[in-house]
Amino acid sequence: MGRFFYSYKMDINSNQIGNYATRFIEVLLDYSPKLISAILILFVGLYAIRLINRIIRKVMIKRNLDPTLTKFLADILLWALRVLLFITFISKLGIETSSFVAILGAMGLAVGLSLQGSLSNFAGGMLIILFKPFKVGDTIEAQGVIATVLEIQIFVTKMLTGNNQTVFVPNGALSNGTIINYSMQGERRADLTFAVSYDSDIKKAKDILLDILNKNPKVLKMPAPEVFVKNLTTSSVEFAVRPWATNANYGAVFSETLENCKTALDEAGIAIQPFTLQK
Template sequence: MNLDPNQITSYANTFAQVLIDYSPKLISAFIILIAGLYIIRLINRFIRTLMVKRDLDPTLTRFLADILLWVLRVILFVSFISKLGIETSSFVAILGAMGLAVGLSLQGSLSNFAGGMLIILFKPFRVNDTIEAQGVTGTVSEIQIFVTKLITGNNQTIFVPNGALSNGNIINYSMEKIRRADLTIAISYDTNIKIAKDIITKVLENNPKVLKTPEAEVAVKILTDNAIQLAVRPWATNEDFGNVCAETLQGCKEAFDIAGITMQPFVKESSFTSNTAT
């Protein structure tokens, strides 16, 4: 194949002219790209520092910072190719369709992610708090992006989805420093109520784990067909709560035995059953 020198020269001149005409766009596009990458790095570093100062969860900090990083990179890439003169409308439409498809397929996961962010931002509970939610009770071991890890009283691990957790009722037993036990002791109708109340009060006073303030309460709760139910409500710190419940019941039984008072065959522990396991 014979190449015409004049044709080669014509192609070279055309290419050089196109390069000269296009070089301002090319140079400005790469200036935008380099400057944009530097600015994105500064923004990402600033956001990470700000979230650390706000004492956000490290997992959420890294995740949000990475999302922001890639969002800014996509915006920079679209600006870069737009500056080169490439049509971006189709590209943006494709990205939108992909985002919609991913969002629909990960709807449950996105709900859990949003729930995790709400939990970390508004802090209804923290790590090491004892909570009751979604029918389970345990100590918060870790707050992850999609699930919260609980350790139960018998050392079982439970993962609760953050979406359901953030939208449901949460009982936080550790948010306040002290707790009140709600115990019920049943005695027969042959028992003198005042003597029984005095014995229970003495048991509470002799227990150093029972707080003096707020004052413990002993009162008649209800009169059933076969028993007088006494409400026993001592206060204790979160650390001593379980021991106070157990020691109160044991102390009352031993004191009643000494006094010759017979307790009914059942003892209903309204809060003790569900809370002491924590």
């Protein structure tokens, strides 16, 4: 009796396994065209995406687009094409894509709400890249920082201050605030003020200050440097001293003008008055 039951059980298991195997082969044969076509679409699509990405990069480089903008647009296109390829791949496998797209939309909305600040910086980065208020290598003043731009990233701008400190400024605040670009025009004017006593010879003092500017080879001849009476205070006559220099020589011209004018006025016996607060 036991042997008979065991033999009957083995026959049932063998029949079930045979049925399962047959059913599996039938499903595999029915499904294999979809699977093969989906795999072909995946590999061909990946190759096509890489090819399209390379072509787009070359076209943007030939059009002399900003390198940061070129990389950003190419990356956006790359991921957009990958998402479309993935949706095509799973739809070819017979998976319903409408619910999948709805899930992606809900996830995108949730991520967008939680990253509002980052999206603001992202939008600011796009505005900076597109309208170019400054570029890499420019010296700018923004958000209380004066520094040289090292890199314009999507969310932040990386800058280097004069004392070698690296500063990261969010692009959202940067694009919405005032930006002073000291490098855009190529030339820059130093605005200095010297105050002398009322007992001084004004014409002599003016000639001395102007002579100092004309003798400095780093001071540009055009636009011509200027020296004129700026103000008459209760204790002094104020001269505006305005030399022009290239951006590279601006710092040197500023400091040399201060030093040379002070030395020349002292040698001429013209007293420089200390600045006092006006009430």
